[in-house]
Amino acid sequence: MIVRLTRIxxxxxxxxxxxxxxxxxxxxxxxxxxxxxxxxxxxxxxxxAAITANNFLIARRYRDHTEPVPPLGWFQYSLLFIKEFYATIYSTSWSLPFQSFTQRLCPGSTSTASTVLPVLLIHGYGCNSGYWHSMSKALQQAGISHGAVDLEPVLGSIDAYASQLQQAIDALCLSCGSDRVVLVGHSMGGLAARAYLRARGDARVARVITLATPHYGTAVANYGIGINSAQMRWTNDDGVGGANAWLRQLERDESSATRAMISSIYTPHDNIVSPHSSCHLPGARNIVLPRIGHVAFALHPAVQACVIEEIRLASKAIPDSARKMA
Incomplete structure (x- = not known):
């Protein structure tokens, strides 16, 4: 659906x-x-550009006041805006409408001798697998086989995506001869990965890597539509602000062991997730990369390098006996 919509x-x-x-x-x-x-x-x-600027303004309104944010000068802030604007144009005009995919297998990574686990990429709100076009090229250069999903319905519940993720995981494991995968989710995709673990468990997942994911919600989601947008909202019911009921329940349903298998990579200068501390997930491995916008996050070389390193670390932690399917 997103392919058709973005082309229109x-x-x-x-x-x-x-x-x-x-x-x-x-x-x-x-x-x-x-x-x-x-x-x-x-x-x-x-x-x-005005739409992108409006997102920055909304994010600034709900920015963190309790946690320090690395200050940016006018030049750095302008550069941040330009790169984020380019990322939105690139994504909506090229990668989303024309670059969606299901699997991209790399020679050698599907053999029993491979030491790197395959990766399933999970896009965010209003996107599709084409969002990962840049990340896919980086993974291919690193020799890492990967797949991606197009979450449907576009405005549906995040919980309902678990069955699609299961099918994509099973297909990728079969293609690569692997018993487990690494899940990488951008924005809402990170929440979809956590909801999958709650519904289906971690038997097929070695690690979850979330990128700019609003683990405790974002005020920008208050302006969105759909069930999934409501599930990502930062509420202000008590006058203080915090995660909505769905996110709080997701947190209660997670064990400390589940949190320990998650890496949350985020930026304190996010123009969609606000407050940015919403990306910080207690009990997880939290990595902060400043001066990067939300849409531009998975397109950034530093983020891609960090993701690849996390994938390699997760792969090393899985014994060979538990890595391959019988």
Whole structure:
């Protein structure tokens, strides 16, 4: 569904660019056709930039006041915004509509001699497997076989995704001859991975790596739609703010052993997860990488390198006898 939706939105933006170009010629008396198209494209991009800027403003409103955030100068903040804006354009105009995939197996990583576990990539809210296009290239260069899912329904319950994740895990294990996988989830995908562990257990999972995941909710989700958006909301019922009922129940259902198998990688400069301390998961391995935006997070080389290192560490911790399917 996201593939179809993003293609429709992309087409709508191209049509709007054309309409604005015609307006520039007819109303503003722009004589050069290329300049008219450039003006039309510029207006569309400015509208897109305004949406990204609004996310930053909302995140700033609910930012942490109790935990210190590394300060950014105007140049660094501008660079953060530009990279995040580029990531949104890249994702919605290229990777989401045209780069979705199910599995990408690397030579040697599917043999019994492989020492690295396969990885299942779980996208976030309003995305699909195409979001992982950049991460997929990094995993391929590292020789790590991986798969991805397209969570449906798009606005459904996070709990309902467990069956899809089970099917994807079973298929990836079968393709790679492995008994376990590493789950990597971006944003809502991290919550989907935790909900899977609650529903299905950890027999097929060696480790869960969450990227910019709102473990205790985010205020930005209050402006979203769908059951899954409601499950990610940061509430303010008591005047203080905190996780909603679904997230609190998810926390109560987890054991200390489950928390110990999770790595939460996040940024204190997140423009979607606010407050950013929501990404900090007690009992898990928490890794902070500053000066990266939310959509740009899984596209960033430093994050990709950190994920690959966590995958290798998780693979080393699993004995060979427990790694391969019979």
């Amino acid at each position: 939105l992309l087409l709508a933006q191209l049509v709007m660019t054309g309409v604005l170009a015609i307006a520039a010629i007819k109303l503003w008396h722009v004589e050069q056709i290329w300049l008219a198209w450039l003006l039309g494209l510029g207006i569309v991009l400015m509208f897109r």
